[in-house]
Amino acid sequence: MSVTRGRSKDPNRPSMFEVAQLAGVSHQTVSRVINHSPDVSEATRSKVQEAIESLDYRPSNSARALASHRSRTIGLVAGGVNYFGPVSSITSIESIAREHGLFMSVMMVNETHCTQNDFESLCENFLQQNVDAFIFLTPTDAMFEAACKAQVSQPRVIVTSTHGAIKADEVVEAKTDDSQIAFTGIDQWGAVHEVARLLAVRGHRTALYVAGPSQWRDATTRLDSWQMAAKRYRIRTAVVRSSTWQARESYGLMNHLIDERGMSGHALPSVVVTANDNQAVGVARALHEHGLRIPQDISLVGFDDIPTVDNMFPPLTTVRPRFADLGVATMRQVLALMKQGEPAQFSSTQHGVGLIGADVIVRSSLGHAVRR
The missing domain is CATH 3.40.50.2300 (Response regulator)
Incomplete structure (x- = not known):
């Protein structure tokens, strides 16, 4: 089947309309396939995917955002980035986001001195990017409180520990009617x-x-x-x-x-x-x-x-700690809040926080007690 090029600003880049022509469908159907809409039959989805692969079509991110009314960007505010745990969590979360075609925009803060105003300012910067959701890595009480109080309407997932000056269950109970927030962490x-x-x-x-x-x-x-x-x-x-x-x-x-x-x-x-x-x-x-x-x-x-x-x-x-599993669970919670999948299944939930396990690795530094 011959394809007539058209409606593409780059003459060397195939357009969505060319994909639609090759697949024998409308460009709206191609858009639905690209944006993972469930309102497409498997047979049609396969035809569109074959056309995309045949033409080596790469959808424009701005076009996808315009069509789906989403930026496909997650805003992540993180503290503790000088330490192994938070960095490992960020790495895992970003990797899973990429697998789902999402972009991660990251801003780092001083976890000890972060104020509510500081936090709101970061969130405002993200809102100007039209982010679809937030992930907050909150290792300290100051950050946890700021994340819980942040004035944002988008879905948010807060990665934290269960105990601190502010108990996680106190926040969870206060937000029982809020379907736009979830908590994840490691079962420390x-x-x-x-x-x-x-x-x-x-x-x-x-x-x-x-x-x-x-x-x-x-x-x-x-x-x-x-x-x-x-x-x-x-x-x-x-x-x-x-x-x-x-x-x-x-x-x-x-x-x-x-x-x-x-x-x-x-x-x-x-x-x-x-x-x-x-x-x-x-x-x-x-x-x-x-x-x-x-x-x-x-x-x-x-x-x-x-x-x-x-x-x-x-x-x-x-x-x-199983940081890779934490990244998967956190992103699944984000996607679930965005109505793009089922929430994560946790083996343990304490104080309203979905927990991922951690393994004790026994090495030579642990022996039997010495009699004194």
Whole structure:
């Protein structure tokens, strides 16, 4: 079948009308196929797809937006981008968005100092881009509150932890009539409980827990879970809180504790559990410099499974969040709110947050408790 070129601004680029002519359908039908409309029979959809492939047709994004009244753009506001968890989440979400023909426009903020006005300003910038929906990665209480209060009418999915100064269930209950909001996250609570169970099985009855910065919801969730799990498994715990996630601070805290215990004659715990892997690196250095062997003298457990901790000496036992699955679930929630698919199915939902699992990766840094 010959095709007459026409209605294309670029003479070398096939148009939607040429696709329609080759497939023997209207250009409106081609538009419906391109925009994944369900109102097209499978036989017609196949003919159109064959014509698209034959002509190597690439639809104009602006034309698609005009036809569907959508920009096919998701606005993502993210905090914590200096850390492994948020960056991994963003990478996964963006990858899934691309698979669905969506574009991701990303703006990053200071997660600690972000104000409501700052957040509203970012959202306004996105609204000028005519975004179809929002994803908010909110690692801190300040960001979580701002995301919940943001004055936007588009669908929004908030990625967060279940616990913090503002409990997620309080927001969920306040928005029971709001069909334009959903919450996703990692099951950090369950992962920390599994860590405590493994320690108990290996005979650990005393522990030091190095908590993260209090304004971070991850830190609060993990600490609250640890305290409950330690009580359940009868693990006596001392808690020190770090004001950052950095190895240098946990290194200093561990040095101080070793010196303090040494002077007072009190024994060290049989295991140190840290709220993230960076902290575990600092703790490991302090133990090494004091001649304490891991795990022969004291065990060590982290959280996040950042690159290289499997090559520490000894390799670090840690928690590996399923960030790829979180990206899939978050995008499915976005698409469901946009009426373009079914919502994600979660194995666990707590406090209104759909949760994705995390796995405890046991390596050589965890041994059996040492008798003191």
